[in-house]
Amino acid sequence: MTDTSFTLRAAAASDVPEILRLIHALAVYEKLEDQAVGTDAMLREALFGKRPSCEALIAERNGRAVGFALYFTTFSTFLCKPGLYLEDLFVEPECRGLGIGKALLQRLAAIAAERDCGRFEWRVLDWNEPSIKFYESLGATLMPTWILVRMTQREFALLAR
Template sequence: MSAPAFTIREARAGDVEQIHQRILDLAAYEREPDAATGTAEDIRAALFGDDPAVFCHVAEVEPSEGADSGPRIAGIALWFLTYSTWEARHGIWLEDLFVVPENRGTGMGLALLRTLAGICRERGYRRLEWCVLDWNEPSIRFYESVGARPQSDWTTYRLTGEALASFAPAADPSAPRAR
């Protein structure tokens, strides 16, 4: 059986439910199914709200002959802009790259990653960056096969939950809100 044909394109509002499902699938793959608490409506607001700062490209597979449903989102690349003060240029942070297991090895992940690299080249961005879990050997091998290298001299820190809430200053309702 040959690999299904797929199309890489920018996400559309009608894709949100399937994008949300791919995020849930990724959380399960990364062994943290309960950590993905965002809803489809949260994703819709982030991608298609008044001032979106998050973007998504999808890999769409056409249904097989006789299938009852329409095209299926089999892969996602969800990303946002970063900024390097040293280079004085934007870059892309790839938050999530996920391809459903039955479509891995078809070139879908490669095509999604290449699409983002193309955006970097077209817009003059200098970096395409992401994190990968240390135990995720298949992804590490894939990323290294395209020339990506780990940035082992940096450690990612995160402030979240109660630690974030207790560290933040009390809200001043009269203060202008940062965007």
Template sequence: MANLDIKVREAKLADLELILTFISQKSEFDGVPHLLAATTDKLNETLFVESPLVRVLLAEVAGKAVGFAMFYASYSSLLAQPCLWLDDLFVQSHFRGLGIGTALLKSLAQIAESTNCGRIEWTVNTRNSPGIAFYQKQGARILENIRVCRIDGEAISLLAGQ
């Protein structure tokens, strides 16, 4: 499958089921299918509204979507610039190593450049050695001195004073 004709496009409302399928496949890959709470209704409320909270790029080969990138705007006070947060990057297993992930990241970098973003950031599981190697090959630095902090579910309610 050398020299694939990879097309990257922004997702449309008609892609809702496909996006949910990719999110489900990624949750399986990450080993957390039990955490999957996304539904097409929930996705529709955030993706395809007047001011979407998140955007999705789809990578297609021969007209068939084989991967996606989900991202949203963030901000760096240190840079005083907008940034992009890549929430998910996923390519179906039999299409990995063929340039599809690179095409998705390249499209994301073009969006970042066109909107004067100071950086693109994301997390990667420390056990995902192939993913880490892939990201480093794309020029990413893995920041070992920063840890993700998370408050979710009931902890949000407790902290909010509920």
């Protein structure tokens, strides 16, 4: 019989190197390695600095971090309520199928409910069929009419002049 047990918990400052390792693994999976330029110090400040901009959950198996979810609060002007935005969720390939991804999403849904959020949202790459099917199986709705608009530091610095 294979051990399929795992635990979820809020990330601690000591987890930053492991979260960064998992972020790098996610970047490799998404073929975006060149964009994963964050450092331990940057992530530590974002999660645990004077004004944290995000939070994280860690999934552990046999005492080792095997997955994470990084999220933050948004706001819906139409609902006049906060929302929870999942920036990234990743489970190491060898630990997929154990219920870790679903457990992370369930915990985030519970956090959204506890915080009286009007929405719980995230994005998925259009080529990532396994994830799309997984999210749909949980009752999530894809929003194909909404297009992501982005400016990087260079562009918004120019616009702010």
